[in-house]
Amino acid sequence: MPSPTPRPDDSTVALRSPSRPQAGAPTVLKIVIAGGFGAGKTTAVGAVSEITPLSTEEYLTEASADVDSLAGIEAKQTTTVAFDFGRLSLPDAPVPLELFLFGTPGQDRFVDLWYDLSRGAVGAVVLVDTRRLESSFTPVSFFEDIGLPFVVAINQFDGAHRYHPEQVRTALELPTSAPVVICDARDPNHVAGVLLTLVGHAVKSASAGPARPAATTTLQDA
């Protein structure tokens, strides 16, 4: 009979933290999927989510543009941002896991939301539509700046010009360490493959030591 006491080399021991929840409750992990309007974020979330992607709204306060600000008055505006949510359970993982997917718009005025979503995340997928490559600059700079591991996934739209991943890497000025892959956001096997690529990249980044964010960089320049 095996001893009921977990052995030190039992891999589950290392995963048990003091605040460990009710037995059997899956651990939640999250991944951010960012991209410009129409890049296929909702499609990608829906391809692997167990629920129909939910569109969720949140208020954001943003400083209004300088042009209509009154001297001495801090002009702020509240806008609404919609982002997608999907989830999937991985009961067959060595530890029961639940994965949350957050699809977020790519504009830099949503940076506050990205901070919230990125905290504690596995990493991010920047979904790229090569017809609107410029909408990927802001998310790429953001994830680089905060040191969150990310992969760039080119959503191959029917009829769009096929670029080589290296061309996209050059255009987005990506470091060689960031994976660039091509996918069809409608295909669960493709999206799962992108997520696997991200997880692999996150493991590599973690073992390379925690990335220190370049805190002084501003996104205005992105």
Next chain:
Amino acid sequence: MRTYTLTRGRTKPRHLLGLETVLDAGSGRPGPGQAVECEEILALCREHRRSVTELAGRLRRPVTAVKILVSDLLDADALVVSVTDAYTASDADADERPTTHLLAALSVGLKRKWPDAVAYPKAG
């Protein structure tokens, strides 16, 4: 109903809740005079534990408004926060990232769920 009415004029939740905070139904009952949405939140959480984001999406209400209602329900013990935090690493310098153990488990879990997932061996 306007959001302002739903939250009875409150604009800030009393509890610190994240977008991915997960809620379970508790043993308490919501106080009297709660919004219909509170019953909806409880019904959803009895079915399956739900994140703040999912509740907001299903109720079609802004996240902040839902956080305010969830705070009321937490105070009444009608909801409890499900402890699912993967980032409570004792290592204070861990940058709040999931541990490599968890990442490895995620990788295995995804491969088991999608054995035909397209692999990108040359990625990186």
